[in-house]
Amino acid sequence: MGLPNIQSLADWSAVFRDVDLWAPLVRAALAQHGLPSDVPVSNDGLLPGSHAVFAAGSYLIVKIYSPLWPKDFATETGLYREVASHSLLPFPGMVACGVLPASTPGSGNSTWPYLIMRRINGVPLGQVWESLAPAQRANIAARLGDFTAVLHSLPLTLASRAGLATSRQAWLDFLATQKAGAPARHRRWGTLPGHLIDGMAGFLAGPWSPPSPGWGLSLLSCDVTADHVLVAPLEGGGRWRINGLIDLGDAMVGDPEYELVALYLLALACNRDALAAFRDAYRSGRPGSRAPDTSPEFAMRMMCYCLLHPFDVLADLPERLRRAIAGAPHWPAAARALWGPGPG
Secondary structure, three states: OOOOOOOOHHHHHHHOOOHHHHHHHHHHHHHHOOOOOOOOEEOOOOOOOOOEEEEEOOOEEEEEOOOOOOHHHHHHHHHHHHHOOOOOOOOOOEEEEEEEOOOOOOOOOOOEEEEEEEOOOOEEHHHOHHHOOHHHHHHHHHHHHHHHHHHHHOOHHHHHHOOOOOOHHHHHHHHHHHHHHHHHHHHHHOOOOHHHHHOHHHHHOOOOOOOOOOOOOEEEOOOOOOOOEEEEEOOOOOOEEEEEEOOOOOOEEEOHHHHHHHHHHHHOOOOHHHHHHHHHHHHHHOOOOOOOOOOHHHHHHHHHHHHHOOOOOOOOOOHHHHHHHHOOOOHHHHHHHHHOOOOO
């Protein structure tokens, strides 16, 4: 038995979590680098993502990349070479990477790029967020502000060596492409009400449209979500710390404000008090830089960035915010509901 030919998302979704299918390839990847390969292979405790990810024994993770998103392998392995060893960034250490040949038993006659990294102990932030006291949430958010400030301060030569586009024009081209396709994309997703989609093109053409005023370029993760922030309990119980950050496959170079889309919506669960704690720590880590604010222009700009995102980031909002956006008469009201000042 081996892997089928992957031609579509449906093909991939049917197999990418199947331990029995992937275990021979995981062990083959380990063996290619002289690592112990006679180890248990599982995905217990690992949340599903875009690619096939498995624990190999107790200390290693093997990530095998889907042919549906071929750029992710080069982006992630290139960045791990450059930033994973940075002492102030808690990314997992890269052990090895490579490509399994099509002749590998069980490969389905396809080649498979892979990354082997050290396992970070911890659970995804989303599993504990609701149980955290406000002070704990603020502390987690502040630590994310510290880490993000470091990431955004790294030299762009590092991103260039990892194969990322590092010009201002590349970011502007990305925004233009996303803007042109936004209404059709959101109609296909079906998350937003029709009257807001009808007004989307006009809203995105407004004077608040990104990038932000005085913007500069930074290396962005673009995927700091509750699944990708790993936390572990501190001694004494009831308190948690960030143990690591994972997944750089969606990284880009662009306007630092864009980082907030995934971070605020998907890691901090749209908690404005946590966003304020993030902002304060980020500002301390990058003196003189622009930090998230609470102005109407910021809220409108960030709503635009939500609409320009390649993924449907508005699909999993808290129920109160989904109702508020669905009931908003226009985009400024929706922007205030999601990003405007007020309690979290």
